[in-house]
Amino acid sequence: MIRIAVDLMGGDHGPGVVVPGVAKALERHPDIRFILFGLEAESLPELEKFPALMQASTFVPCEIAVSMDDKPSQALRHGRNRSTMWRAIEAVKTGEADVCVSAGNTGALMAMSRFCLRTMANIDRPAIAAIWPTVRGESIVLDVGATIGADAQQLIDFSMMGAAMARALFEIEKPTVGLLNVGVEEIKGQEEVKEAGRLIREAALPSLDYYGFVEGDDLGKGTVDVVVTEGFVGNVALKTAEGTARQIAGYLRAAMSRTLMARIGYIFAKGAFDLLREKMDPGKVNGGVFLGLNGIVIKSHGGADAEGFAAAVDVGYDMVRNGLKSKIEHDLNLFHTRRATLSAPDEDSSSI
């Protein structure tokens, strides 16, 4: 049995989309038990439409819903202890739930998650990991916007956490990890990226296979399983890719309606276009994962439909089933123990 806490009020549509999404996820994974946090008046009418879901869930009425444009500090001030978002996160802290899923606003969700769950031992900063569709399947990209900037050690932390997530989600034993960099020779890279590359190579971690530097176009190629960068660059890259996909979808629609021949062609190829749309839909591969906290929180796209929200619940389900949190803890411990051992002889020799 996997226990999932859900914030019913998040997203652009609230319970009207979240509840059917949760119901879909239950169909696929009948071993989930849900704890659903919502405003009573808006949630119950939706829930009543899904008797099987009601059977598998506990509903917890709350006083407040964090709005999509609340600033993180506002959300914390007004919503702490009593908003649907806070209480869903808190259920992970108290151990009532294994994972929390919300489509609420990213800034508020991250602020509340940090405040409530705190960062793991040995982790300075949490990261948001995105699941990135590639030509080869899917990769994990982090950080896509939890914090701005990262030093070499934080980039290494991101590498280990991303690799643990790849092991949990894709069931790969030793995922390949690349550091995002730019390809102009000799001005190559920020100092912290270079240093992180050197350190991670030296550490020779058993949990990941360090590939080296990758560039922006390697994201779509799926060159590596995990791409690591700091939050500013990661956020720009993610939104640029989404924007480009929408732009091309627009071109495609325009091209297919321009002439009679094109419209006839479209009718014949409609099945293919539907498949393509599915491939290009960011909502289908949904779920940013907050890593580095004492508990897993999944952020679903605010504009996701029911299928998209269900996909985010699926991600949470897989994470728990495959022991993401203990994998991360194990890898971090190993790294820090190893580093302590490696640096010990130096300390000895300097004291002689």
Next chain:
Amino acid sequence: MIRIAVDLMGGDHGPGVVVPGVAKALERHPDIRFILFGLEAESLPELEKFPALMQASTFVPCEIAVSMDDKPSQALRHGRNRSTMWRAIEAVKTGEADVCVSAGNTGALMAMSRFCLRTMANIDRPAIAAIWPTVRGESIVLDVGATIGADAQQLIDFSMMGAAMARALFEIEKPTVGLLNVGVEEIKGQEEVKEAGRLIREAALPSLDYYGFVEGDDLGKGTVDVVVTEGFVGNVALKTAEGTARQIAGYLRAAMSRTLMARIGYIFAKGAFDLLREKMDPGKVNGGVFLGLNGIVIKSHGGADAEGFAAAVDVGYDMVRNGLKSKIEHDLNLFHTRRATLSAPDEDSSSI
């Protein structure tokens, strides 16, 4: 008459593609006079195929071609004063040419351009500006990889140079300018981006219309005419967009050959697909422009075909015809004079 210096040896294909590209550009702009720098044995057989081009050109035989994987320092060591790339740049310095176009490797071209032409007065760092296809037409994005990092003043310099380029290329009187940022509230942005935003708003420059912050997905939307960012982020964004476009083109090809119905549809809609391919082809909107140097250098995509190279020449032609360099100098002067006037009273009052 516009005089364009061309490095015939740059790019993946050398004179075999560059010469036909130059010939195409000449057909469109019969008032160009070319100075062509090449290795004799490889260039002359190509040139002989285009008598009209030979008529409109001076060919300058050189000793050395910079290779696509020479490091900038190597290229400078071996190729200074005698490579086709150096001599094409030098023609701009001596005033023999108005602009230089090369498809050679970016790092070497930038290193040689900086060394030979030097940065303009009041400019610390040059930038590479890309012409970005958008839903609304085209935008200018800079810096896409000349240097890593930029402080607030450098971001303002980029804004002014990018706006001058938009005025020259798109013939807009007062282009809109946005600073690339991330959208998570309250962790919003690097300090230097915030400061640049504040300063540029205060300066109220007559040459541009400051829009505010934009995000990664605004690039494809064409929200502003000019998007400003530092070189690491700009380079990642550019390559991510190119990679995403290629990825979707791959999906499209796969989708259209999957079933018989799709293949029939493809035949009907072939004209539409051809148009789409043209829209999505990065080679069609070709030409990174080096800004901030005492002379304009255009970098064509290394993998561009003849049509792509011709597009890069077109960009150079438009830049010169519309007085890009004097526009930039004028705007920079105005900004610095204005700032001197603004800060003058402060200095006076502190000395009282």
